[in-house]
Amino acid sequence: MSVTAEDFTRTLTRVPAPVTVVTTVDHGGRRFGFTGSAFSSLSLDPPLVLVCLAKTASTHAAFVAADRFLVNILAHDQHEVATRFATSGVDRFAAGDMTPAELGLPGLPGAAARLGCAVHAVHEGGDHSILIGRVLSVHIGQETPLAYLDRGFVRPVPTN
Numbered sequence: 001m002s003v004t005a006e007d008f009t010r011t012l013t014r015v016p017a018p019v020t021v022v023t024t025v026d027h028g029g030r031r032f033g034f035t036g037s038a039f040s041s042l043s044l045d046p047p048l049v050l051v052c053l054a055k056t057a058s059t060h061a062a063f064v065a066a067d068r069f070l071v072n073i074l075a076h077d078q079h080e081v082a083t084r085f086a087t088s089g090v091d092r093f094a095a096g097d098m099t100p101a102e103l104g105l106p107g108l109p110g111a112a113a114r115l116g117c118a119v120h121a122v123h124e125g126g127d128h129s130i131l132i133g134r135v136l137s138v139h140i141g142q143e144t145p146l147a148y149l150d151r152g153f154v155r156p157v158p159t160n
Contacts, residue, residue: 019074019146019153021085022051022131023098023106024066031093031106032062035086037148038128039071047135048120052128058088064122064129070105071133073113075143076155081108082146102137112145114138 017037024032038052051071053063063069074082085092093106101107102116117133124130147154 013149013151016147016149016154016156019079019082019148020051021072021074021081021108022053022063022069023072024063024069025105026062026066030062031098032059032066033085033092033098033106034059034063035082039073042132046120048132049115049117049135050130050132052125052130054128056127060129063131066119068103068105068116068118068136069131069133070102070107071115071117072108072111073115074108074146075110075112075141076146077143078108078110078146079153082148082153102139107139110141110143111139112141112143114141 018039020036020039021033022036034053034057036051036053040050042048042050049071053060084090097108098106099109102114105116107114115135116137117135120134121132122129144155147156
């Protein structure tokens with residue numbers, strides 16, 4: 001039995017995922033960003049994270065050529081930022097809510113956390129590229145993070 005793309009996608013909507021906005025700046029100073037939920041820690045020593053980006057994304061070329069990127073882990077009330085950075089054909093930075101943060105990259109001040117990364121490697125992953133970043137700096141906010149589940153944004157509820 002083969003799994004269809006629709007079945008695979010529908011199944012994975014059942015897995016809660018973090019909501020991130022990943023940003024970078026090219027050598028000309030142009031800012032790029034995308035919303036990503038395929039984000040994970042990879043290694044403690046050295047500290048590595050990974051984020052996946054569709055090869056069809058308008059920002060793909062900028063990120064695979066970048067030498068650094070910033071992962072903004074969105075707070076529970078930042079779903080509009082996630083939607084904006086997931087929308088094609090708009091100026092994702094027009095709202096003015098991104099300011100220089102770790103490594104001088106565009107960061108969201110109210111994010112639940114941020115990780116400033118040097119690009120460690122870029123790997124092929126089917127129709128996506130896997131960006132592996134070596135974490136050079138972090139910021140830990142006080143907000144509850146935003147999650148994505150069943151094709152919608154949710155606020156995790158602590159059990160304690």
